[in-house]
Amino acid sequence: xxxxxxxxxxxxxxxxxxxxxxxxxxxxxxxxxxxxxxxxxxxxxxxxxxxxxxxxxxxxxxxxxxxxxxxxxxxxxxxxxxxxxxxxxxxxxxxxxxxxxxxxxxxxxxxxxxxxxxxxxxxxxxxxxxxxxxxxxxxxxxxxxxxxxxxxxxxxxxxxxxxxxxxxxxxxxxxxxxxxxxxxxxxxxxxxxxxxxxxxxxxxxxxxxxxxxxxxxxxxxxxxxxxxxxxxxxxxxxxxxxxxxxxxxxxxxxxxxxxxxxxxxxxxxxxxxxxxxxxxxxxxxxxxxxxxxxxxxxxxxxxxxxxxxxxxxxxxxxxxxxxxxxxxxxxxxxxxxxxxxx
Amino acid sequence: xxxxxxxxxxxxxxxxxxxxxxxxxxxxxxxxxxxxxxxxxxxxxxxxxxxxxxxxxxxxxxxxxxxxxxxxxxxxxxxxxxxxxxxxxxxxxxxxxxxxxxxxxxxxxxxxxxxxxxxxxxxxxxxxxxxxxxxxxxxxxxxxxxxxxxxxxxxxxxxxxxxxxxxxxxxxxxxxxxxxxxxxxxxxxxxxxxxxxxxxxxxxxxxxxxxxxxxxxxxxxxxxxxxxxxxxxxxxxxxxxxxxxxxxxxxxxxxxxxxxxxxxxxxxxxxxxxxxxxxxxxxxxxxxxxxxxxxxxxxxxxxxxxxxxxxxxxxxxxxxxxxxxxxxxxxxxxxxxxxxxx
DNA sequence: TTGTAAGCGTTATCAT
DNA sequence: ATGATAACGCTTACAA
Numbered sequence: 001x002x003x004x005x006x007x008x009x010x011x012x013x014x015x016x017x018x019x020x021x022x023x024x025x026x027x028x029x030x031x032x033x034x035x036x037x038x039x040x041x042x043x044x045x046x047x048x049x050x051x052x053x054x055x056x057x058x059x060x061x062x063x064x065x066x067x068x069x070x071x072x073x074x075x076x077x078x079x080x081x082x083x084x085x086x087x088x089x090x091x092x093x094x095x096x097x098x099x100x101x102x103x104x105x106x107x108x109x110x111x112x113x114x115x116x117x118x119x120x121x122x123x124x125x126x127x128x129x130x131x132x133x134x135x136x137x138x139x140x141x142x143x144x145x146x147x148x149x150x151x152x153x154x155x156x157x158x159x160x161x162x163x164x165x166x167x168x169x170x171x172x173x174x175x176x177x178x179x180x181x182x183x184x185x186x187x188x189x190x191x192x193x194x195x196x197x198x199x200x201x202x203x204x205x206x207x208x209x210x211x212x213x214x215x216x217x218x219x220x221x222x223x224x225x226x227x228x229x230x231x232x233x234x235x236x237x238x239x240x241x242x243x244x245x246x247x248x249x250x251x252x253x254x255x256x257x258x259x260x261x262x263x264x265x266x267x268x269x270x271x272x273x274x275x276x277x278x279x280x281x282x283x284x285x286x287x288x289x290x291x292x293x294x295x296x297x298x299x300x301x302x303x304x305x306x307x308x309x310x311x312x313x314x315x316x317x318x319x320x321x322x323x324x325x326x327x328x329x330x331x332x333x334x335x336x337x338x339x340x341x342x
Numbered sequence: 343x344x345x346x347x348x349x350x351x352x353x354x355x356x357x358x359x360x361x362x363x364x365x366x367x368x369x370x371x372x373x374x375x376x377x378x379x380x381x382x383x384x385x386x387x388x389x390x391x392x393x394x395x396x397x398x399x400x401x402x403x404x405x406x407x408x409x410x411x412x413x414x415x416x417x418x419x420x421x422x423x424x425x426x427x428x429x430x431x432x433x434x435x436x437x438x439x440x441x442x443x444x445x446x447x448x449x450x451x452x453x454x455x456x457x458x459x460x461x462x463x464x465x466x467x468x469x470x471x472x473x474x475x476x477x478x479x480x481x482x483x484x485x486x487x488x489x490x491x492x493x494x495x496x497x498x499x500x501x502x503x504x505x506x507x508x509x510x511x512x513x514x515x516x517x518x519x520x521x522x523x524x525x526x527x528x529x530x531x532x533x534x535x536x537x538x539x540x541x542x543x544x545x546x547x548x549x550x551x552x553x554x555x556x557x558x559x560x561x562x563x564x565x566x567x568x569x570x571x572x573x574x575x576x577x578x579x580x581x582x583x584x585x586x587x588x589x590x591x592x593x594x595x596x597x598x599x600x601x602x603x604x605x606x607x608x609x610x611x612x613x614x615x616x617x618x619x620x621x622x623x624x625x626x627x628x629x630x631x632x633x634x635x636x637x638x639x640x641x642x643x644x645x646x647x648x649x650x651x652x653x654x655x656x657x658x659x660x661x662x663x664x665x666x667x668x669x670x671x672x673x674x675x676x677x678x679x680x681x682x683x684x
Numbered sequence: 685t686t687g688t689a690a691g692c693g694t695t696a697t698c699a700t
Numbered sequence: 701a702t703g704a705t706a707a708c709g710c711t712t713a714c715a716a
Binding site for chain 1: 390392393394395397398403413414416419420422423426430435436437438439440442454457458459567596597600603604622623626627628
């Protein structure tokens with residue numbers, strides 16, 4: 001279990017530790033054959049540089065902190081996988097923490113990571129605004145932070161976001177074009193920026209098409225299937241069902257659809273549905289769920305690249321990158337059933 | 343951005359670094375008031391111990407490596423969350439890596455983690471047996487490793503597993519009791535131990551109830567919804583549909599159900615379904631899916647505790663803990679629809 | 685109870 | 701092109 005150290009290698013080869021070090025860090029001048037022989041012997045001896053010592057001596061951790069709001073619904077799992085892969089390939093380790101949609105937990109996570117000297121942070125914030133000022137302060141101090149998704153567009157910070165307003169507008173307009181006359185929006189949390197942006201897009205479509213006020217409604221829910229179910233339960237009780245729903249995400253849509261189906265409603269004949277932030281499940285429910293797909297891979301990777309460039313140069317110009325997605329129309333939101341099966 | 347170090351604190355207070363160190367590590371004798379005053383001043387100065395230096399000097403990383411086969415299907419996300427929380431509370435950091443159900447990737451992950459000097463590993467292996475000998479070798483060298491779930495019961499190693507044979511037997515027997523006469527098992531990968539254990543349980547039930555050979559069948563699939571769909575496609579083509587399926591996991595079941603529904607079959611009237619390793623989606627599909635629920639939280643936590651005790655004492659007796667679960671009967675597998683809605 | 689100093693395994697700055 | 705050695709920030713004998 002005792003580790004072979006650089007000294008062992010040096011002693012064994014009758015060279016100095018610095019030479020061995022050079023062999024392992026291409027940047028120094030070192031004769032090619034010595035380098036090769038050192039690497040060869042080192043390998044045989046089972047030596048590899050102790051990353052902790054390296055970190056200490058270089059005063060950096062080569063760790064990246066990634067904080068996501070949750071990890072159960074597919075979307076942020078994918079983000080995590082992409083970031084993991086990206087940073088490993090760049091020689092960094094990823095410390096992944098999830099906040100369970102709780103802002104106190106999130107602040108704890110961030111502080112834990114900072115105390116553990118991560119070289120930079122990617123934060124996909126949860127609901128609420130309490131922590132924003134702390135993050136921005138750190139950001140402005142020069143601590144490399146890139147925000148992903150859940151952040152207000154107007155905030156002065158490096159961030160990668162999705163054009164929620166635009167795509168929520170498109171999604172809503174699709175329902176209008178399909179001649180649905182009464183459309184409700186299950187909106188997530190109003191103080192969650194992605195929710196409020198999606199609400200904006202929804203309203204914009206309503207206004208453009210001169211929907212009378214009594215024919216649309218915005219209903220605040222959470223982000224979970226359960227909360228979609230609860231919203232429907234209320235509406236059924238109040239006998240206030242529309243003929244279409246646009247939902248803040250797939251899980252809420254799926255919960256809502258389930259509750260309606262359990263109560264004998266047909267989808268989309270009685271009530272149509274559109275989701276958002278497409279997850280794998282969209283294609284597995286019956287009927288398949290129309291949803292806005294985000295370029296998760298590209299967005300996550302971009303955030304990684306931005307973080308790396310901020311680590312290199314903490315005073316680099318702050319940058320906001322806004323991504324667009326695609327709207328996948330499926331059976332849950334069309335009048336006839338002419339959509340071919342996938 | 344410059345960090346306050348232990349020296350700064352010592353100098354500022356006119357004490358030695360060791361005294362400051364003592365103040366931060368309760369174990370030494372130190373006068374109570376000096377300790378308090380040091381902690382107070384240190385806090386004011388914004389000092390906290392550099393974990394990297396600590397790791398180097400103590401020759402341990404306080405990092406735990408967790409390797410899971412995938413992170414998209416809910417089950418291992420939950421495992422990851424539980425372990426994360428558990429180890430943080432014990433002063434460890436968790437490095438989470440996922441293998442994407444690829445054994446080469448898995449080996450890379452494990453080696454990366456070992457090279458990064460994790461104090462211990464929790465491994466939930468993926469399909470295949472190639473890496474087992476490497477892990478066992480490490481395990482026997484005294485490297486603290488605990489295996490979770492995907493490991494052969496007979497392997498001599500610390501492990502936490504689920505009684506797959508028993509619960510797959512129960513699940514199958516339930517279908518028999520419901521008077522299904524032709525039951526197929528969508529089995530996952532045959533060289534994945536959880537699959538082969540579930541196959542065993544399935545066969546056991548078949549034998550006990552004297553099912554004629556032509557009335558049951560084991561069909562190898564993967565672990566994804568897509569693979570459940572493919573299996574059904576084949577069976578429809580061959581006009582070889584049973585009246586019930588027992589599936590290796592929920593995703594395969596859901597994919598299979600989806601494909602059948604798309605082809606006009608009613609579930610459970612035409613074909614019944616039972617899943618395994620219950621995930622949240624089981625209750626969201628129509629009809630709700632019967633499934634075997636595993637005590638994910640307890641199993642993950644137990645594996646964490648076992649790892650910690652092996653880290654403390656690498657030569658402790660190796661231990662195997664086998665968990666039991668519960669079988670949740672829902673509409674997908676009952677003859678009448680008398681099951682109350684949840 | 686406190687201080688001194690060696691050591692953890694590297695990298696990096698000097699010399700040579 | 702290579703070697704000697706100080707740093708990195710902490711813990712921990714050992715001394716006082």
